[in-house]
Amino acid sequence: MPTISKENYLKAIFSYSTELENNASTSRIANHLSISSSAISDMAKKLSKEGLVKYKKYKGIMLTPNGEKAALKIIRRHRLWELFLINVLGLDWSEVHDEAEKLEHYSSDFLIDKIDEFLGNPDFDPHGHPIPKKNGSIPEIPNVILLSEVETNNKYELIRVNDRDSELINYLKKVGLKLSSKLEIVDKVNYDNSISVMFKKKNITLSKKVTDNLFVRLIEE
Amino acid sequence: MPTISKENYLKAIFSYSTELENNASTSRIANHLSISSSAISDMAKKLSKEGLVKYKKYKGIMLTPNGEKAALKIIRRHRLWELFLINVLGLDWSEVHDEAEKLEHYSSDFLIDKIDEFLGNPDFDPHGHPIPKKNGSIPEIPNVILLSEVETNNKYELIRVNDRDSELINYLKKVGLKLSSKLEIVDKVNYDNSISVMFKKKNITLSKKVTDNLFVRLIEE
DNA sequence: GTACAAAGTTAAGCTTGCTTAACAATTAAG
DNA sequence: CTTAATTGTTAAGCAAGCTTAACTTTGTAC
Incomplete structure (x- = not known):
């Protein structure tokens, strides 16, 4: 251990x-x-x-393969705890990361399995990250794209947000963006690499710093 | 801290x-x-x-008063976690102590309050121990008696079990005893200080080692 | 009340996981 | 290709929380 x-x-x-x-x-x-x-x-x-x-x-x-196995085990713990804290105890998006950062080290395999079971063996955590399975496999969404690499005029759905940056989380809350939000790409500004999107019928601009931490999926029309 | x-x-x-x-x-x-x-x-x-x-x-x-305050805070955490693990995640009586022993050190005040709230601000943990309140006060049941100090022919209700000895917990499970079980004291054996009780219409003998770790309350007839 | 056993304390030393400071390798610029 | 800046490594040292071994105090049996 x-x-x-x-x-x-x-x-x-x-x-x-x-x-x-x-x-x-x-x-x-x-x-x-x-x-x-x-x-x-x-x-x-x-x-x-x-x-x-x-x-x-x-x-x-x-x-090494063993090291990766160990890493995935912790990540599994972290993401299960995050989901649990939000879905069951009603904590907020912005509050769970630090809490999970501690709990992940101090729960037995047995307890983690109980939590997994309680949550119905979920595939993704509240930020859209895959939760590694007990056997080490990683659920994946096909066609995940970084928001900074999308194409103009297409429509996308927000499916993943980098955690561990609570300022980003707070920013998204302020703007109203969350997982499953639908975005239409209006313009990509070459000058500063920011992106202009339509969201809930309002036009907002997202900086490179933001779009580098958001992942989306193309919505077929 | x-x-x-x-x-x-x-x-x-x-x-x-x-x-x-x-x-x-x-x-x-x-x-x-x-x-x-x-x-x-x-x-x-x-x-x-x-x-x-x-x-x-x-x-x-x-x-010191400050030391006691700090101790009660940890005990509060421990007991809330135990109750939570049993009531919410379905862990067993015998499994929660060790788990709580770790979690108690790694949950923020905020999380503990959420758990407290989720459980409905309970007064007692699964072993019948009082859960210290946030302000440091300790819920008490009046007239708690050690089972090794009861009087013959009276009827008692089991209301508290010393935790941290998982062998005791396993023993109780085997015998069928649990919180709120009703016992009638048949005999106190002076020789080895064991006690003979009627429980579910069966006569069982409890050794001093056992009765020193069980607490009861007199049932008025 | 002495002497010895039990309980408690001190001292020295170990491991883990850090730090800072000095030094070494790598990379990037010209 | 040389040099300077960046990046990485080594060495020495520190704090926390233990250990074992030697020593001191306390309590008890006679």
């Missing part, structure tokens, strides 16, 4: 590994966890010894 | 302070927490510096 700290490293490595490159840099993880980069180097060695990570000095950190 | 470890010390001190003597001995706490007694001495000094505890070398440890 990894310690709490190790669980957090694995999660962080995972979240930076799924992109183009399949390996996470020291500074990214350091920044993500708000920890000095020397601590990352240190921990990389330990995780490597435990076979959870492949680590080559100066060459980044990569999860 | 006390650390997790300190929260556990405070809880342990509390649970040994409410008896006859209002102070807990080093070895009792050490034993209770499965920790060496030197660690207890150490921590006693730290807690004392923080004003949570009164500590005189060789003379035991006593909670």
